Amino acid sequence: MTKAHAGGVPANVALLPLAAEDDRTGSGRAHGRARRPFAGYVFALSALVIAVWTVMVGFYAEPDRRVLWVGFNSLVTVTMLLAARLALRRDSRVGLVAAGLAVFMVTDLWFDVATAPSDYLPMALLTAATLELPYAVGCVLFALRVHRRTTGTPLSPSPEGVFK
Template identity: 35%
Template sequence: MRGHARVRFVGWSLAGLAALMVPWTAYLFIALPGTQPSAHFDLAWGGFDLALLVVLAVTGWAAVRHSRWIGSVAAATAAMLVTDAWFDVVTAPSTRERWVALAMAVVVELPLALVCAWLSVRGQVIVEQRLALGLRPRRIAGHNAARVRRTPR
């Protein structure tokens, strides 16, 4: 299977899996209880926030360095920020805490996720341009160095 065919196959496979998840997701909404005590709740949230801290730092570092993987890490950061906002709001134990979580989501997490999504797309373009520019001077210097020097008229 060639590269394009493999990508298309994976795309259709993922679409099929998404379709299979529809009845399962509906079942979960119906069958799961509205509340549930959770063991290691602090570890789950602390671990997630630690991972978010790491991807935020790596995204910043990748942006400053114009790293090749800025698109991937910025997209992961955006996804984690949206996930964090969602779960902060829906798991808030009181009305007051839900309003605080909603305010944090609207003022901080979701705008930052949009910035990371923009950085994911724009960062990839910058990297591609940088790679293209990095290739041109080598070709010119190697083959047409004499033609590059032009005298002003």
């Protein structure tokens, strides 16, 4: 079995424990049934929404920006699909993909706001504040949760642990 790092955590450690939060038996069951990886379905639904949005952008975006937005949104869609697949398979690498997805979402909102014409700027700010930024924050929180659960380390390590 390979090791993920010097701490000795197996590389194939499960993404999220199957047991309920209060189940300390390690049985992997919550009330007799395995928990479903909710995050995987969120990522999959998000990918579907962004894919539909990308098609619409392909038809209605300004011609000089069409390739830019279709290409970037396609990259975001593929990243969301990868996150969905990893989450549904309970693969701990989903945390890395979720962190990257957060960067994509912040980049997307930045360019949405920075390139918005003056008549579209209020809508760009609204979508940035209500959709893209909360999604990015959720991805970061999810990535930190996966990291904590797979390594068993606290979210804020001591300075001594960082500089070893």
